[in-house]
Amino acid sequence: MLFASDLDQTLIYSQSSFRLAPGAIPPALNLVEIHEGREISYVANSVALRLQRLLDNVCFVPVTTRTIEQYRRISLFRRDFTPDYAIVCNGGHILVRGNPDEAWNRQVRANMEQFCADRSLILARFGELQHESWIQSSRTVDRLFDYFIVERATVPAAELNSFTEWAEQQNWRVSLQGRKLYFVPKVVNKWDAVAHVRNLTGRTRIAAAGDSLLDLCMLEQADFAIAPCHGEIWEHHSDGRLVMVNIRFTKQQGIYAADEILDFIFESAGK
Incomplete structure (x- = not known):
């Protein structure tokens, strides 16, 4: 199985996005991003450990709107493990073992010129x-x-x-x-890039996680999909603007949603 996951506010969180209930204690944390001397992003220790365990059976692909430079700031993917594939710039670039797939980027730019x-x-x-x-x-x-x-x-x-x-x-x-x-x-999107990585890896099933409308295309196309109960997808689901048929939502919001997401992925990988 291939697990394509958004990063910010799905697996990793800034302090301002923890969304802890009043009096709640944050989980044990792993600082994964420092920029210009400021602590930017964290991942729960339990999530970092379980992502490493997941790699035994699942192809984990980070999928983000971050630029290549911003993605490389995440120390988790250098210090603890390095995914073979990463999708950055909202699908505009694919990194293969850390290096940009130039042919993919050229195709995206050609599609932009033709269709948008x-x-x-x-x-x-x-x-x-x-x-x-x-x-x-x-x-x-x-x-x-x-x-x-x-x-x-x-x-x-x-x-x-x-x-x-x-x-x-x-x-x-x-x-x-x-x-x-x-x-x-619209041609710069996460799903097209995920489908390309699926073809490269030969994986037949896809699980996806994400919180924003820019993630929605890959969640709708995935075999298994989950979103945290915060962010754009949740807001559109809650107020009835969008009907989410095949997307499961976590029970907890904020940083505690990440463990629920991995619960779902481990469950899906065993199906």
Whole structure:
């Protein structure tokens, strides 16, 4: 079996995303990311140990919107074990034993040019509603997609919803995750990259985990799928915007959801 999993707020967590109940004690933690002297991300010790055990029978593939550089900051995948495959930049790049698969990236860029509106058009249209009162900064990731750091409380919801509907017609996806607002071409997606890795490895069954709408495509296509009861997927499920038929949800949210996710993966691997 192949286990494709999102990282941030699925398996690894910043302190601000622990989501502990009042008075709850956090699990024993493993610091897995330091950047510019700041402690960024943690994984529960139990999760780190169980991921290593999982490798005996399962091909574990980290799948993330992080850039190659940001992915390489995660010490867990250098110090404890190194996955043979990793999907970064939301599927725009595949790392094979740490090295980018250049042929895959060329195909993704060709698909962008053929099937999606040019990013300059998307950014120009967004420029009509963006304002310094709610946009703090922006970044373009390897000419694949863009994201903005926003003040979520002051985001103009109606205008953003209208822009999102328009962007969908241009074959772009808009996703608000915490304080990050992503604009991603639909051909730059996690499922296509997971399916490519499946073909490379010859694995016939796929399990997937993730919390955001950018993870939804791989969860919907997987044989076994689970999401934590927090994040975009949970919010859309809870308020009825999306009906999740084949996706299981954890009972706990935050960092304690990661162990439940691995419970599900071990169970699925035995089926």
